[in-house]
Amino acid sequence: MRPEHVAALRARLQHVYWIGGGSGAGKSTIARRIAARHGLRLYATDDVMSDHAGRSTPEDSPFLSEFVAMDMDARWVNRSPETMLETFHWFRGEGFDLIVEDLLRLPEEHHVIVEGFRLLPRLVKPLLAVPSQAVWLLPTPDFRRSAFGSRGSLWEIARKTSNPERALSNLLERDRMFTERLYREAKTLELQVIEVDTTTTEDDLAEQVTEAFGL
Template sequence: MSKDAGIFWIGGPAAAGKTTVSRLLARKHGFLWYSVDAHAFTHEQRAAAAGLHVMDTGPGDFDRRPMILEDIHALPVDTSVVVEGAFVTPAMAGVAENAVWLMPSREEQLARLEHRHPGGVHKDYVWGRNLVQTQLEGTTATVIVVDGQTVEQTLTAVERKFGATLESSPAARTTKDRQSLIRISNHQLAKQATERLQSGHTKHNAVYTFDCECAHPNCTELVNLTIEQMPPLLTQAPPSITPPKHPNLP
C-alpha cells in the first residue's frame, strides 16, 4: 500500500474485546489483521537500534506509528488493514472516521479479566484502562462502550461506525487471497514467538493463538499451537492451520 487509506484503527484497554473484534472484522471483510502486540518485540528492537528504547525495560513509550505504517506499506498485498492494540492511541491513529476505541467501565473490565484469568492480579490492566481513558478525554474520538455487549454486538457497532467505507475499501475477494492474508498474520505471530524464545523472554511450552486458515468469512475458529508445532505447519501452503474436524473443510 502506498498511502494511509484503507487502514482501520481499533484501540482500547485489556479485555475490551479489540483483538477478537478486529480479527473477525478483518476476516469478514477480506482485510488483513495487524496486531500491534504481535509486532511489539520487533518494534522494540527497531527502536533500540535507533536509540529510542532500551531492551528489557518494558514496552517503551516511543512512537510506533512510523513503524506500523512502514510494515503496512511493505506488505506484498494491496488490501485494507485492521490495526489493533493497546498502543493504538488517539495521538497515534488520529480521531478520524477510520478509528474507534472499545471501552469497558472499570467494573466491566475487572469482570472480564476475572473470567479470563480467575484469581489473577489485574492492577496493571486497570492502570492501562485509566491511561487510555485519559488519552481519550477532550478529543473527538469515536468510543464504543462495550459494557454488557456480546462480541457480535460489538462487531456490529464497529461496522456501523466505519459505515460504507468498509464496503468500498480494497479487500481480498477469493478464498486463496483471504488465506494469504491470514497466513501473513499467523506468520508474524510465529515470528515474534520464536524471537522471544531465542531471547529468553518465553518458554518452549508457551501456547499461542492463531487464526484458522479456512478463510471462510464467518469462521470464528482459533487454533492454539506451541512453538514446536508452528514450523512444520507454516512451511505448508494454507490452510494448514485449522482445528480438527473443521466444518468448512472436507
C-alpha cells in the first residue's frame, strides 16, 4: 500500500482503540467494560469471522481455503502445533483488510473499540495515529487454560476430533506460541503489552487497559 494511502487510513481511523492479544486473555470482557464505561462503540472481530470468511476468495485467502477443506482431525490432530501456527489463516493476517473495511463504514463521530486475536501488531501499527491507542493482552498458559475451563469451552473444539487429548494439547501449544510471537512483535514495534496471569483480576486488567489508552 502506498504511503499516502496508509496516511489517509490512519487519519480516518484515529477514533479507533485496538485491543489485540492471545486467546483467553479477556479481550472481549475488557473491551465491553471499557466501551460501556466510556460510551464507545464495540466491534468484536470474533463476531464477524463467518462473514469475513464468506467475503474472502481463494486468491486473497489461500490459507483459509485450505483450512476449510480439512476435516477436524486434519486441523487439530494430525498436524504439529508449529504447522498449525504457521498456516492458520487469521494468524497470517488474512481478512484483516475486511476488518478495516468494516471500521471505515462506521460513523466517525463516535469512538470505537475493536478487539480480537486477529489484530496483529504489524498490521495495526501503520494505522495508529498514536501508539497509545493500541494494547495487546498476553495470557500465561495457566491463565488461558483456567479461562477456557471457567467458560466451559476448554474441550469445545477438541471433543469434535477422534483424539481430544492430543487435539487440546496441540491447540494449547499453538496458542502459547502465538502469544509469544505477539509479545516479540509488539515489543519490536514498541507497542504496548500487558501480561495477564492467574493473579490478575478483571478489575485490575480493565484499569490497566484504560490507563494504557489514556481514557
